[in-house]
Amino acid sequence: MAGASGGALAAEVTAAGAFGFLAAGYLDPASLRKELALARGILVLAASDRLPVGVGYLAWKLEKSTDAEAEEMLAAALDNHVQAIWLAFGVHIDKWIRYIRTYDEKHRRRDPTLIFVQVPSVEDAVVAVKNWKVDVLVAQGNESGGHGYRAAPPLLTLVSSILQVLPEDAPPLLAAGGMTNGRHVASLLILGADGVVLGTRFLATTASLYTEAQKRALIAAKSGSTVRTMAFDRVRGTVEWPAGVDGRALYNSTVKDVEEGVDIHIAEEKFKKGVQDGDPDRMLVWAGTGVDLISGISTAKDVVNELHDVTLERLEMASKLYTGN
Ligand SMILES: Cc1cc2nc3c(=O)[nH]c(=O)nc-3n(C[C@H](O)[C@H](O)[C@H](O)COP(=O)(O)O)c2cc1C
Incomplete structure (x- = not known):
């Protein structure tokens, strides 16, 4: 999660028994290496140990850089022997996948980097699995916090539709979008997802890079508080996302001003x-x-434990619904 998940959050999530990603997002290579060193320290690992966290890249940022700059960004994660790399929001994602695979071959990695790719549609899922041979597919529904594709179906529909077309030997499918608690997680597992991705829930943790004011806003938010918008990208000048992308955020006067056509410089100020x-x-x-x-700020460990316990409880309940014959 660009701007929210650093080395501390990723390491705490992994230490709690889930798998944490930190965001390369808008960082430069030196800052990314610092976050990775922080994660390595928290997990008490030697420099030569594999780092059991992932790094998420915004592919459009890599594509906007020169090849040398992009490779330097990827090298920060690969030299650190991270367990996974996540790619999304680009038009040449296959290029970065080839780069990572070649790096692993060149370095004779016995445990190659797992490549996660996030997709918003059945068509993109098929390309990612058949052409790019990704290791993990992430289906991102319209409910998701942060950036996503405006036309992405709701998660329930998207996961079902992708499962319908995936071959038997397809990689694991993770579901992302709108989940906060174990009830959500259990329902997606019953639907057929192999796992889940939660973003927003971890923004309101002690290790998230969100400010206290942002965390308080998350706690105060109601069920109808979010909208999909490009307003925030317009006022902060990050408009180079691929076509069809916007982001889900809490609605406020910045969105209202941009939607109503207030002079963009005034909205920006x-x-x-x-x-x-x-x-x-x-x-x-x-x-x-x-x-x-979200009702309060917790540690990542408490969130993972609570998700785990409630998921198991709901799955156990569900198993009792069918008595067989
Ligand atoms: C603050 C924030 C930043 C995000 N940054 C990224 C990103 O850099 N790359 C990406 O692929 N997805 C990003 N996402 C989307 C997540 O990968 C995931 O799909 C989403 O958080 C799931 O929905 P949820 O937030 O409702 O749990 C971000 C989400 C949030 C909330």
Whole structure:
């Protein structure tokens, strides 16, 4: 999660028994290496140990850089022997996959980097599995917090539709979008997903890079508080996303101003001041549709444990629904 998940959050999630990703997002190679060193320290690993976290890249950022710059960004993760790399939001994702595979072959990695690719449609899922041979497929539904594809179906539909067309030997399919608690997780597992991805829920943890004001806004949010919008990208000047992408965030006066056609420079000034002041009516808080179920700030460990316990409880309940004959 760009701007929210650093080395501390990723390491704490992994230490709790899930699998944490930190975001390369808008970082430079030196800052990314610092976050990876932080994760390595928290997990008490030697420099030569494999690092059991993943790094998420915005493919459009790599594509905007020169090849040398992009390779330097990828090298920060690969030299650190991270367990996984996540790619999304690009038009040449296959190019970065080839680069990672070649790097692993060149370095004779016995445990190659697992490549996760996030997709918003059945068509993209088929390309990722058949042509790119990804190791893990992530289906991102319309409910998701942060960036996603405007036309992505709701998760329930998307996961079912992808499962319908995947071959038997397809890689694991993870579901992403709108999940906050174990009830959500259990329902997606019953639907047929092999696992789940939660983003927003981890924004309200002690290790997230979100500010106190952003975390408070997450706690205050209601079930109808989020919208999909490009307003925040417009006021902060990050508009180079591939066609069809926008982001789900808490609705506030910044969105209202941009939608109503207020001069973008005025909206931008008010946004910048709002960020400085921690004003929830102006600042940016990415959030998925499940945000209303966040009631406080916890440690990542507590979130993972609670998700685990409630998921098991619901799965056990579900197993009792069918008595057989
Ligand atoms: C603050 C934030 C930043 C995100 N950054 C990225 C990113 O850099 N790359 C990416 O593929 N997805 C990103 N996402 C989307 C997540 O990968 C995931 O699909 C989403 O968080 C799942 O929905 P949820 O937030 O409702 O749990 C981000 C989400 C949030 C909330």
